[in-house]
Each structure stands twice: as structure tokens, then as C-alpha cells.
Amino acid sequence: MKRHNAAELPVPASFGGVQDEKGKVEKVGGGGGRQGKGSCCSRLWFMVVLSATVTMLVRYYYYDSSVGQGVAGGVVRVDSVARHSYHRKVNSVDRGGGRPSFSGSFSSPPNDDSKKPLADSGGGGPLLSGHSPSPVDASTKKPEPLQDGGGNGSVAAAVDHKWLSDSSTSTTESDGDQPAAAHPFARALAAADNKGDRCGGRYIYVQDLPPRFNTDMVKNCAALFPWTDKCEFTANGGFGLQMSSAGGVFQETGWYNTDQYTMDIIFHERIKRYECLTVDPSLAAAVYVPFYAGLELERHLWGFNVTKRDAMALEAVDIITARPEWRFMGGRDHFFTAGRTTWDFRRLADGDSDWGSKLFLLPAIQNMTALVAESSPWHLNDAAIPFPTAFHPASDEAVFIWQDKIRRLERPWLFTFAGAPRPGITKSIRNELIAQCRASSVCSLMQCVDGPINKCGSPASYMKLFQSSTFCLQPQGDSYTRKSAFDCMLAGCIPVFFHPGTAYVQYTWHLPKNHADYSVYISEDDVRNNVSIEERLRQIPPATVERMRETVINLVPVVVYAQPSSKLETVKDAFDLAIDTIIGKVTKLRRAIVEGQAEEEKLEMYSWKYPLLREGQKVEDPHEWDPLFAFV
Ligand SMILES: *[C@@H]1O[C@H](CO)[C@@H](O)[C@H](O)[C@H]1NC(C)=O
Ligand SMILES: *[C@@H]1O[C@H](CO)[C@@H](O)[C@H](O)[C@H]1NC(C)=O
Ligand SMILES: *[C@@H]1O[C@H](CO)[C@@H](O)[C@H](O)[C@H]1NC(C)=O
Ligand SMILES: *[C@@H]1O[C@H](CO)[C@@H](O)[C@H](O)[C@H]1NC(C)=O
Numbered sequence: 364m365k366r367h368n369a370a371e372l373p374v375p376a377s378f379g380g381v382q383d384e385k386g387k388v389e390k391v392g393g394g395g396g397r398q399g400k401g402s403c404c405s406r407l408w409f410m411v412v413l414s415a416t417v418t419m420l421v422r423y424y425y426y427d428s429s430v431g432q433g434v435a436g437g438v439v440r441v442d443s444v445a446r447h448s449y450h451r452k453v454n455s456v457d458r459g460g461g462r463p464s465f466s467g468s469f470s471s472p473p474n475d476d477s478k479k480p481l482a483d484s485g486g487g488g489p490l491l492s493g494h495s496p497s498p499v500d501a502s503t504k505k506p507e508p509l510q511d512g513g514g515n516g517s518v519a520a521a522v523d524h525k526w527l528s529d530s531s532t533s534t535t536e537s538d539g540d541q542p543a544a545a546h547p548f549a550r551a552l553a554a555a556d557n558k559g560d561r562c563g564g565r566y567i568y569v570q571d572l573p574p575r576f577n578t579d580m581v582k583n584c585a586a587l588f589p590w591t592d593k594c595e596f597t598a599n600g601g602f603g604l605q606m607s608s609a610g611g612v613f614q615e616t617g618w619y620n621t622d623q624y625t626m627d628i629i630f631h632e633r634i635k636r637y638e639c640l641t642v643d644p645s646l647a648a649a650v651y652v653p654f655y656a657g658l659e660l661e662r663h664l665w666g667f668n669v670t671k672r673d674a675m676a677l678e679a680v681d682i683i684t685a686r687p688e689w690r691f692m693g694g695r696d697h698f699f700t701a702g703r704t705t706w707d708f709r710r711l712a713d714g715d716s717d718w719g720s721k722l723f724l725l726p727a728i729q730n731m732t733a734l735v736a737e738s739s740p741w742h743l744n745d746a747a748i749p750f751p752t753a754f755h756p757a758s759d760e761a762v763f764i765w766q767d768k769i770r771r772l773e774r775p776w777l778f779t780f781a782g783a784p785r786p787g788i789t790k791s792i793r794n795e796l797i798a799q800c801r802a803s804s805v806c807s808l809m810q811c812v813d814g815p816i817n818k819c820g821s822p823a824s825y826m827k828l829f830q831s832s833t834f835c836l837q838p839q840g841d842s843y844t845r846k847s848a849f850d851c852m853l854a855g856c857i858p859v860f861f862h863p864g865t866a867y868v869q870y871t872w873h874l875p876k877n878h879a880d881y882s883v884y885i886s887e888d889d890v891r892n893n894v895s896i897e898e899r900l901r902q903i904p905p906a907t908v909e910r911m912r913e914t915v916i917n918l919v920p921v922v923v924y925a926q927p928s929s930k931l932e933t934v935k936d937a938f939d940l941a942i943d944t945i946i947g948k949v950t951k952l953r954r955a956i957v958e959g960q961a962e963e964e965k966l967e968m969y970s971w972k973y974p975l976l977r978e979g980q981k982v983e984d985p986h987e988w989d990p991l992f993a994f995v
Pocket of ligand 3: 692727
């Protein structure tokens with residue numbers, strides 16, 4: 364496949380982001396960069412002088428339910444945009460070529476007032492400190508299984524099983540006789556086949572990174588995020604502050620004012636308590652890199668030059684790639700979280716006014732899986748997992764009680780919309796949605812307004828709204844996705860999507876393949892052509908509505924992140940599903956390598972389409988959504 368260079372970058376035809384008429388992306392960020400477009404300036408709330416370098420931070424305030432922040436000053440990232448190049452993923456080490464032409468744009472720092480740091484429970488004491496010495500040095504030549512405790516060949520005696528309740532059997536026998544033994548992950552595959560090993564095939568190795576790559580960011584949240592009250596949101600292991608039941612909107616416990624961008628912390632807290640950790644990377648089904656890529660970028664996203672924005676990412680990559688386990692598979696068994704949208708990590712060029720970091724473009728990261736809140740339809744190295752919502756149950760029971768509650772609710776409204784218009788995004792259909800909602804007697808509108816009183820920012824207010832409605836409209840946010848879609852489902856409200864990029868091609872690990880099972884799709888073009896949303900929704904037979912709602916309610920567990928301390932007993936949550944999928948992916952790849960199968964070559968440009976393919980379908984076959992993800 365042809366490799367595109369920056370000069371001939373294709374532009375996606377349909378992205379709803381902010382590009383001006385010429386498709387040029389607005390300049391942003393950097394030292395004092397600011398958007399000159401009216402759309403943005405109407406939202407310009409104030410500027411602060413951040414530092415002695417007199418860096419101006421332009422801040423745009425959206426009060427939108429897609430923001431998970433209940434305090435005054437909820438803000439959403441704004442106007443991200445895409446233009447992409449695409450190139451083959453396959454093993455390419457390719458720094459310059461295939462340069463992505465996406466540009467994001469200006470996002471706001473997440474909050475205004477600098478608040479007092481709160482005691483944070485999760486920050487200081489990484490359980491990882493329990494690890495035995497990090498596996499050897501980078502000088503190891505052969506990609507052989509590590510011997511943590513010293514010892515011979517394939518003997519697994521070195522495996523530290525102190526976290527493993529039931530793994531005493533397994534994996535020690537006769538690797539040398541098996542054909543797979545030539546591969547550094549042979550023991551991991553053998554473990555997967557060992558029925559006697561409860562954790563067989565599920566071991567995760569957590570790399571030992573210096574705390575400045577992770578927990579220090581939480582511990583020092585006040586200093587690290589000086590212009591925000593991020594500490595409120597990094598508290599409680601990334602869940603944020605606990606909320607009261609808000610007059611019965613929530614349950615008494617398990618509800619938090621969770622920021623949409625704290626997935627890095629939440630994930631790490633869960634991994635620390637994952638039941639099948641190993642200190643032996645050669646036994647691991649996957650390697651977790653505890654780099655808080657999203658949080659790290661967030662604090663350098665505004666007002667810092669590209670050198671600064673990339674510095675820690677480059678450092679992390681140097682460390683990771685120097686480790687012996689990197690050579691097992693060139694990092695293709697490694698994963699990490701970058702709890703923001705993918706566009707923040709795919710900087711187009713290296714000017715200080717270009718948006719974001721270039722983390723995802725680094726050759727090493729091309730081989731890894733980055734878990735993000737929104738993935739790229741044109742790249743294979745990221746995968747979207749649900750935005751965190753306000754609910755963090757501590758038991759199956761808590762989930763069931765919530766499901767019962769939302770199943771029983773009276774829903775007086777047929778549909779609902781909570782959000783703000785996007786005057787700066789020419790293709791946005793939000794004005795049409797707001798107009799239709801206003802004109803309908805069965806639609807409840809929560810129009811979010813700019814200003815310090817953030818009407819939509821309170822989880823209690825928008826969750827109450829979603830609980831009173833059968834359907835909720837989920838147009839694109841500032842980029843394809845919205846946290847609101849998950850709030851909506853959590854409330855047992857059936858989402859109505861207008862672009863497949865908002866959910867269907869994103870959260871394919873978590874949501875049903877058949878989108879009609881749990882959601883309604885009305886194309887943006889239909890909305891622009893004045894299709895009546897109310898009529899469309901009324902046409903759905905009540906029995907079908909019931910069935911869809913039941914599906915949505917059954918999805919509650921997979922769109923929540925449970926408490927790390929107790930997790931759920933039998934039910935899988937968003938974290939569990941993500942781990943299962945990553946492990947499945949790595950294991951499949953390993954088995955293919957062992958069996959000498961040619962690896963399936965995937966085209967980056969179709970990365971959105973692979974999960975949608977039905978039996979026998981080829982990726983080149985036409986799809987009704989081709990135009991929505993096409994390049995012009
Ligand atoms: C390693 O193997 C050698 C010979 O194969 C043996 O003499 C030695 O005791 C073994 N060491 C350990 C730690 O098993
Ligand atoms: C980038 O900014 C940092 C401070 O954040 C400064 O020390 C450094 O010199 C800058 N680099 C360039 C190339 O401007
Ligand atoms: C990515 O993986 C491939 C295949 O394992 C390997 O050849 C390549 O060196 C890896 N890239 C990096 C940067 O390690
Ligand atoms: C949709 O309706 C609006 C207001 O009724 C009207 O101005 C517009 O021309 C209509 N558009 C189409 C495509 O019919």
C-alpha cells in the first residue's frame with residue numbers, strides 16, 4: 364500500500380470537527396496560540412497568565428453534560444478534528460512517513476479555580492512496590508524468558524507467585540520439548556493451555572516505572588495541575604469525590620463526581636489488584652505499562668512547547684523499549700492507557716501551535732495498544748474503552764439494585780437532549796436537534812449554557828433527566844464521542860446516535876455488534892433534511908423499545924468501572940472486558956506466530972471497519988458508512 368507523506372494527506376470527508384472552509388485546521392495552543400474563529404471566541408471565557416513566561420491559556424467553557432464535572436466550570440475538550448494519513452501498521456518502524464495529518468484543536472483545561480488538594484488515597488502507595496526486583500537489565504541479548512530469581516533454562520521456579528492464590532501447578536514442565544519453546548512467550552502459551560492453572564492465560568505483568576510516570580501525578584496533583592482543581596478528580600483512585608444520593612437520583616454509595624479523563628488512574632488501581640499478576644514477564648499474557656499518558660499530557664497541553672509536551676512520552680518509550688520483555692514481541696503484547704481522545708496524541712506537525720503530543724506516532728507505540736476514550740477510525744494502535752461514569756459499584760448486588768431501579772422508572776419524556784450548540788462546527792447538527800426538541804411536546808431539553816452556573820455539569824441534574832426519558836440524543840461532541848452516551852445508558856435511557864463514530868466503531872469491545880439491539884441510528888444527513896426525530900422514535904413498536912431498554916440495562920456493568928477494592932463478584936465490568944480483549948488479542952497473535960501463520964495484514968485506513976465485518980465480508984467490500992469515514 365502506498366505510503367502517504369504529509370503533502371498529500373487525505374482529508375476525511377465527514378469529520379464534524381473544526382476545520383475552516385479550506386479544511387485548514389485552526390491553530391491552537393502553544394505559547395499564546397489562540398483560535399481566531401468566532402465560534403471559539405464566543406466561548407472564550409477568560410484568559411489567565413499562567414506563568415512567568417506569560418503564557419496565555421485560552422479557555423473555552425462548554426457547559427455540557429458530556430462533561431463529568433459537577434462544579435462550576437465543567438469543560439469539555441473542544442473542536443477536535445481529524446485529517447489523517449494512514450499507513451500499514453505492520454511492524455513498520457517509521458518515524459516520518461505516514462505522518463498523521465490530523466489536527467486537534469483547542470481544548471480547555473478542565474477547571475478554573477485552583478482548589479485545595481484533597482487527601483488522595485490512591486497516590487502514594489503503589490502496590491507495585493511489592494514487586495520483586497525489576498527483571499534484569501537491558502543488556503540481555505536473547506529474548507528469553509526472564510528468570511527472576513536466577514535459575515536455569517525453562518524452569519519456572521523463579522516465578523513469584525505471591526499474588527497468585529492457585530497457580531502452583533503449571534507451566535514448569537518441559538517447555539524445551541515443545542515446538543513453541545523457541546518463542547519467548549512459550550511459557551505464557553503453555554500456561555494458557557494448562558487447565559490446572561486458574562490464572563493460566565490470564566497473567567498480567569506490570570512494568571515497574573518510576574512513580575513520576577504515574578502515582579506522583581496524583582500525589583502532587585495540586586502542583587502538577589496548577590490551573591485546575593484536578594485534585595478533586597484524581598481523588599479516590601480517579602473516581603473523584605463521593606456524591607450523596609441527590610434525593611434518590613443515585614444510590615447511597617458508589618457514586619462519585621468522576622471526571623471524564625481519569626481513566627489512567629482508575630485502570631491502574633484496578634490492575635494493582637488484578638487477581639492474576641505475575642512478576643515473570645515470560646509467563647504474562649500481556650504487559651501493562653503504568654504510564655499515565657493522558658494525565659501527563661493534560662498538564663502540558665496548554666501553554667507548553669512541543670518539546671515539553673513530548674518529553675515524558677519519549678522518556679517512557681526509552682525505558683519501555685530497553686526492557687528485556689520488549690523483545691518478546693516488539694511490544695505487541697504491551698498496553699497502556701491514555702485516558703483522553705486519540706487526537707491529543709497524534710500531533711500533525713512539530714510547531715508549538717500544533718495540537719497535542721506525538722506519542723501515538725512513535726514507532727514503539729505503533730506496536731502497543733493504547734486504551735483511549737476515543738480511538739481513531741484510521742489507526743490500529745488505539746482502542747476505545749468507555750468513558751468513566753459516576754457509578755463505581757462495589758458488588759454485583761449494587762449493580763443489580765441499580766438495574767432494578769432504572770428498569771422500574773417512569774419515563775415521562777419520549778426523548779431528551781442535554782448539551783450545548785456547537786456554533787463553531789459547521790457540520791454540527793446540534794442546532795437542528797435543539798430546535799426539534801424545543802418544538803416537541805415529548806422532548807425534554809437541557810440546554811447547557813456558558814457561565815459559571817453550570818446547569819448541565821451536575822451529574823445529578825443530567826442523570827435525573829436521562830432517568831426520566833426513553834431515548835436520549837447523542838450527537839457528536841467536540842470530537843466524535845461524548846461521555847454523555849455512557850451516562851445515558853447508565854440511566855437506562857436508549858441512546859440515539861447520529862454518527863457511527865460516536866459509538867459503533869469505537870467501543871466495539873464493550874457494546875453489542877448489532878447496534879440496533881441497544882440504540883437508534885438516525886444519520887446526520889437525515890437530520891439536516893428535516894427528518895422528524897419524534898416521528899422516527901414513535902414508529903418503533905413498544906415491544907421493541909422494551910427489548911432495547913432491557914439490552915441497555917444489561918449493559919450497565921460493562922459501562923462502569925467497579926471499585927478496585929472489592930470489584931464485582933461474577934459480573935464483568937468495563938475493566939474486565941478490556942483486559943479479556945487485550946489478552947485475547949495478544950494470545951491470538953502469539954498462536955499465529957507459533958503456528959507460522961502469515962499475520963493478517965490490516966489496513967490502517969479501514970481500522971474502523973474491521974470490527975463491523977460479518978462472516979465472509981472483506982474490508983474492501985462497500986459499506987454504507989464508507990462515505991462517513993472516507994478521505995477526499
Ligand atoms: C542449572 O543447571 C545446571 C546443569 O544443568 C545444574 O548443575 C545447576 O544446579 C542448575 N541450577 C539451578 C539453580 O537449577
Ligand atoms: C520548551 O519549554 C521549556 C519550558 O517548558 C524550555 O525549558 C525549553 O527551552 C523550551 N524549548 C524550546 C525548544 O523552545
Ligand atoms: C514492532 O514489532 C515488530 C515485530 O515484532 C518488530 O520487528 C519491531 O522492531 C517493533 N518495533 C519496535 C520499535 O520495537
Ligand atoms: C428544514 O426546515 C427548516 C425550518 O422549517 C427550513 O428552513 C429548511 O429549509 C428545511 N430544510 C430542508 C432540507 O427541508
